[in-house]
Amino acid sequence: MLKFILRRIGASALVLLGASLLVYVLTINSGDPLKDLRESNVQNKQQLIDQRTALLRLDDPWYERYWDWLRGVGGCFTGNCDLGVTVNGVDVLGLTQQAASSTLRLVTVATLLAIVVGISLGILTAIRQYSGFDYSITFSAFLFFSLPVFWAATLLKEYAAIQYNNWIADGHYAPLTIVIVAVVAAFLLQAVLGGTRKRRLLTAAAVFAFVMITLFVFNALNWWREPMFGIGGVLVVSVAAGVLVTSLVAGVRNRRALYAALTTSAVGTISYLAFAPLLVNSPSWLLLAGLFVLAIVVSVGIGAAWGGYARKQSMLVTGITGVITSLLVVADILIAHWSSFLGIKSRPISTIGSQTPNFTGEFWEQVLDMGTQILLPTVLLTLVSVASYSRYTRSSMLETLNQDYVRTGRSKGLSEREVIVKHAFRNALIPITTIIAFDFAGIIGGAIITEQVFGWKGMGALFQDGLNAVDPAPVMAFFLVTGIAAVLMNLLADIAYAALDPRIRR
Structure with missing residues (x-):
């Protein structure tokens, strides 16, 4: 296993080296880094052009600039990391640390939630194939997966933030609203659980009564504002x-x-x-x-x-x-x-930014503030990822459940829990592991639209700003973080294969 890991690390290092060279060349040839200054009417235009030319070393050959960037990255192994500066003279290392921290806060929670919820729903839909629950989750998965991210983000900002902030000022549901919510909940749950007509009616009646009583009690206790x-x-x-x-x-x-x-x-x-x-x-x-x-x-x-x-x-x-x-x-x-x-x-759910400026709360209020800031983008990324995870898990589980060893386990008298958890699920995890690994690495650099809509200064913004300015330093920093993340997650996936299936170790 150690030789395998070392061999993969060596191959990955060569891939990263070649890819970094390609990205660097493409970035510096993607436009003119002096375009905004050439079109400017300021009196010291030529002086500004000369300053930027010297800052970006535009008169030097591209391979010398690339070699200096590579030496700066190599210094990260000795504690002297140097990723260069932006066109504005800002240290890229500091920007990268801030952007990576912001993006990791955003994608880690969303990915973990998506993995747990998506895989759980995928297993349940596979076990209850062609049931009302299966059809409901399948419809929802395709709906969320096909939603344009920017449009879904706009809906979340309108209804989960602006309208909620208006409502929480009073914090009470109107009686008609409670009835409507109870009816919708009863209809959805009886459709999901399925069964005979009598069972559906009993389920709907129980859910309707429970939701009605709960919401009226919460109103009476002012629970929404003082939970x-x-x-x-x-x-x-x-x-x-x-x-x-x-x-x-x-x-x-x-x-x-x-x-x-x-x-x-x-x-x-x-x-x-x-x-x-x-x-x-x-x-x-x-x-x-x-x-x-x-x-x-x-x-x-x-x-x-x-x-x-x-x-x-x-x-x-x-x-x-x-x-x-x-x-x-x-x-x-x-x-x-x-x-x-x-x-x-007073308006707790934020629609833009990763933190509230000049927030004066104590520790737990600050934690709540960070949670409300990250809530909407996390929900958006989770819904999109849950849709794909549930579909992949369902497909993998259905394929595994039809294997001979699963039928053999049932014929030996194993309980359904043992058959599902120990035999079917473990083998179904192998293709899902690949998806999870690359999805996490991809989201770190791919949440550009989400970051734009919600005003997060993460890795996506770092990449976009650098590319728009034809500035290779931020773009290469983006590549460095996302490339290393992809390599590490791929390596973890290979190790997970060996843990899930002992045959792969050979």
Whole structure:
């Protein structure tokens, strides 16, 4: 495996070298970097032209400029990284760090959400092929996949930001609105779940009643402006998540794994009570990171203690349950600060920019501000990616479910959970792994339209500004980040192949 990895790294380095040369030549020949100055009427036009010519070294041969750029990139390995300067004399390394940080904030959350939701929906639609649920998800996937990104972004800004900000000032649903929402929810859920006519009617009636009661209660409590979740809510949702994870990974008949998950939920909730004063009064990113690592270690330890003959499964179950419980704790604290956040920022959902200028809130209000800034572009990228992931997963799962080894597993008496999770899903992941790897690398450099619509200064803006100015330094910095990301993700995909299918290791 080590030889394979080293061989791939060497080949990838050669590919990056050749591609960088091609991109550099194409960029410097894509236009005239002095065009704006030639058309200018300022008195010192010639002086400005001479300054830019000297700054970009336009009188030097292109291969000398490329070689100097390559030497600057090589200095990154010794701590003397030099990516050049822009036409305005701004250091490209600093711009790249800011742009990469902004883009990673945007695409990481969106990609992770798209992977989890898309693969889950793909598995469910494959299991329930040609059902109402399958048809509903298939229609939605094609709808979201075919939506023009700029148009969907405009709709999100109008209805999920502007109209929501107008509504949250009062924070109450009108009775007619509640009835309409309940009817729509009842119709959609009964169509998705399917079944006989009687079952559909019962489902619709139950959903209608639940939505009506919930929304009226939320109105009475002013929940939308002063939400509450509480320690009891954290415990209930954590226990439900633990049972769900156990049923998927080990099966609820595996009592050791189930008890380990329930213990993890209880310990996590009790720990929340113990650390609540620290989290509320003295929060910091370092503290959150440390507590998150501690939560994972304790959760895995609980799984090892309860595991017995199913130790590995129990550790996996408790590890996932611990992560979910930790996220629930953070969500509960954020919900508790929503009211104070509205007091500082009365229109919470932002439509442009990656941060609110001169925001004066405390730590948790700042976290909410960052979350509301990233919300709309994340939703947009997630919807587009979920559509493709769900389709690829469904196709791969259907192909795998028709294989002989799946039929053999069922004939041996394995439970449907074991057949789906251990046999079909693991083999179906191999082509999906390739898609995920290249999709993540592509989104890092390809969210140009999304960044433009929402005013994010990320890698897409860096590339576009450099190309418009015929400035090779920002374009090459863009290529460097996205190219390395593509190589690394491709390498991770190859390693994942070997982990998923032992035959590939040979």
